[in-house]
Amino acid sequence: MGDGPLAGLTGLEFAGLGPTPFAAMVLADLGADIIRIDRPSALAASVSPGSDYLLRGRRSVVIDLKMEAGIEVALDLIARSDFLIEGLRPGVMERLGLGPDACHDRNPDLIYGRMTGWGQTGPLSQTAGHDIDYIALAGALHPIGRADSPPPPPLNLVGDFGGGSMFLVAGILSALLARDRVGGQVVDAAMVDGTAVLTTMAHSMKASGLQTSTRESNLLDGGSPFYDTYECADGRFIAVGALEPQFYAAFMTGLGIDEPPEQYDASTWPAMRRTIAETFRTRSRDEWADHFAGTDACVAPVLSLDEAPTHPANTTREVFIDVDGATQPAPAPRFSASPPGAPSPPRPPGADTDVVLTEAGYDPDTITHLRTTQAIQ
Numbered sequence: 001m002g003d004g005p006l007a008g009l010t011g012l013e014f015a016g017l018g019p020t021p022f023a024a025m026v027l028a029d030l031g032a033d034i035i036r037i038d039r040p041s042a043l044a045a046s047v048s049p050g051s052d053y054l055l056r057g058r059r060s061v062v063i064d065l066k067m068e069a070g071i072e073v074a075l076d077l078i079a080r081s082d083f084l085i086e087g088l089r090p091g092v093m094e095r096l097g098l099g100p101d102a103c104h105d106r107n108p109d110l111i112y113g114r115m116t117g118w119g120q121t122g123p124l125s126q127t128a129g130h131d132i133d134y135i136a137l138a139g140a141l142h143p144i145g146r147a148d149s150p151p152p153p154p155l156n157l158v159g160d161f162g163g164g165s166m167f168l169v170a171g172i173l174s175a176l177l178a179r180d181r182v183g184g185q186v187v188d189a190a191m192v193d194g195t196a197v198l199t200t201m202a203h204s205m206k207a208s209g210l211q212t213s214t215r216e217s218n219l220l221d222g223g224s225p226f227y228d229t230y231e232c233a234d235g236r237f238i239a240v241g242a243l244e245p246q247f248y249a250a251f252m253t254g255l256g257i258d259e260p261p262e263q264y265d266a267s268t269w270p271a272m273r274r275t276i277a278e279t280f281r282t283r284s285r286d287e288w289a290d291h292f293a294g295t296d297a298c299v300a301p302v303l304s305l306d307e308a309p310t311h312p313a314n315t316t317r318e319v320f321i322d323v324d325g326a327t328q329p330a331p332a333p334r335f336s337a338s339p340p341g342a343p344s345p346p347r348p349p350g351a352d353t354d355v356v357l358t359e360a361g362y363d364p365d366t367i368t369h370l371r372t373t374q375a376i377q
Contacts, residue, residue: 004031004331004340009176012074012081013058015039018131018156019164019191020087020115021054026169028057029331031340032082035356036060037074040377042349053328055346061357062350062377069375071097075106076360083111083172090120100186110184111175115168117159119190131159131191138163138195143202147216163195219243225273226251226263229302236285237302240276251297255279350377 006027011034013024021036028034036058043062061077064070075098078084084103086093093099100112117134118124124137135141135158145151171187178185205211210219217223226242242251245263252260255276261268280288285301292299303311309320309327321330324345331340353376357367370376 003338004029005335005338006031007338009033009082010080011035011083011085012037012077014084014086014088014093015042016087016115018087019160019168020085021052022161023113023115023165023168023172024058024085025054025056025343026165026331027172029340029343031338034058034085035077035081035352036347037065037077038062038349040064040374043377045349050324050326050346050348052346053323053326056323056328057343058347059352059356060347060349061353063353064375064377065096065098067373067375069370069373073357073370073376074098075102076362077356078103078110079106080360081107081110082176083113085113085115085168085172087115090116090125104184108184109179111172111179111187112184113168113172113175113187113189115164115189115191117164117191119193120188131156131164134159134163134191135195138192138199140195140199142213143215143218143221145215146222147214151215158198159191159195163193163198164189164191167194167197223269224266225269225276228273230277230280232280232285232288233282234284234286238280238285238288239300239302241298241300243298247296247298250295251299254292254295254297254299353377 009027009032011024011027011032013020013034013036015021015036015038024034024036034057036055038060040062063073065074078098086098094102103110103112114120116125117129118127132141132153135154138159140158140163141151141154143151144154168187168189171189175185175187202211205218206213212218215221220227222228226240226248229237229239232238240251242248248260248263256279257275261272283291288299289301301311308314314320318330320327321342322328323343326345328343331343353371354367357370357376358364362370367376
C-alpha cells in the first residue's frame with residue numbers, strides 16, 4: 001500500500017462534531033497528515049475515542065485555546081500547515097484570535113476551511129441548527145418520503161456529510177490547486193449551500209416538466225413502481241431501480257410477468273405496484289436476491305448496517321476493512337498509482353501532544369512549562 005494521493009500535505013483540525021471530523025477523516029484517509037486540536041474538556045469525555053470512527057487517521061493534541069500561550073501554540077502549528085478545518089459558529093475563531101486574518105498573517109498560503117450550517121454570512125449565520133434544518137431550507141427534505149406522511153429525516157447523510165463535508169473537502173482541494181496562482185484563501189462551506197447544489201437535477205427535472213412538487217408522484221421518489229422498495233415474506237426489504245426499458249424488461253421477466261404494461265404509462269402504475277408488492281411477498285428477501293443475482297433487473301437486498309460488511313460483493317472488493325479490531329468503511333475512492341494505506345485507529349485526546357510539539361521545534365523545557373501551566377494537556 002502507498003501513502004495516498006494527498007501524502008505530503010499537512011492539515012490542522014479544530015475538533016468539532018459531524019461534518020467537520022468527517023471531512024478531516026476523508027482527507028486523512030487519502031494521505032494528508034492532519035493534527036486534531038482537542039479541547040481540555042475532551043479529556044473528561046465519557047465516550048471512548050476508539051468508538052468514534054470519524055476520528056481515525058489523525059494525531060491529537062490538547063490545547064487550551066482560552067489561554068494566550070495556547071493560542072500561540074496553535075498559531076505555531078498553523079504556520080506549518082497547508083490547510084485548516086474549523087466548524088465553530090461564525091465569529092468564534094476571530095474572538096479567539098485565530099480568524100483568517102490572524103492565521104494568514106502567520107501563514108499567507110494557508111487554506112482556511114470553514115464548515116457551518118447557514119454560512120459565514122446571512123440572516124441565519126448566528127442561528128443554531130442541525131442537518132434536518134439545513135436540508136429543509138435548501139429544498140431537499142420536502143421531496144423525500146411518502147405522500148401521506150411528513151418527510152422523514154434521511155439520517156444526516158444529505159446535509160452534514162453530502163452537502164457539508166464533501167463540499168468542504170472539494171473546496172479545500174480546489175483551493176490547494178489554486179494556491180500557486182492566488183495564495184491562501186478562505187473556503188466558506190455551508191451545508192445549506194452544498195445541499196442546494198445536490199438538488200440540481202431535481203430542479204432541472206421540474207423545469208422540464210418531468211417532476212412535480214407532490215411527494216411520491218415522480219420517477220425517483222417512490223411514485224414509479226419500478227423504482228421503490230418492497231417488503232418480502234420475511235419482513236425484510238428489496239430495492240428495485242429498473243429505470244431504463246431494458247432493465248424494466250429484465251425485472252418484469254424475473255417476476256414472471258409475461259406481458260407487462262407500458263413502463264412509463266403512469267395510469268398503469270397503481271395496478272403494477274400492487275402486482276409487484278404481492279409477488280415480492282411470496283418469497284424471502286434473500287431468496288429474491290438470489291433469484292435476481294447476475295441479471296440486469298437492478299434489484300438488490302436492503303441490508304442493515306450489520307449485514308453490509310459481510311455481503312460477498314462488499315467482502316470481495318473490501319468495501320469494509322478492519323481497523324484495530326473494528327469493522328469500518330474503507331477509504332474511498334481508489335487510486336491506481338497512489339493507494340492510501342489503512343487508516344490508523346482513533347487516538348485519545350492529547351495522546352500526541354509532546355511528539356507534535358517536538359516536531360514543531362519546541363524543546364523539552366518549553367513543553368514542560370506549557371504542560372505545567374496547562375496551556376497544553
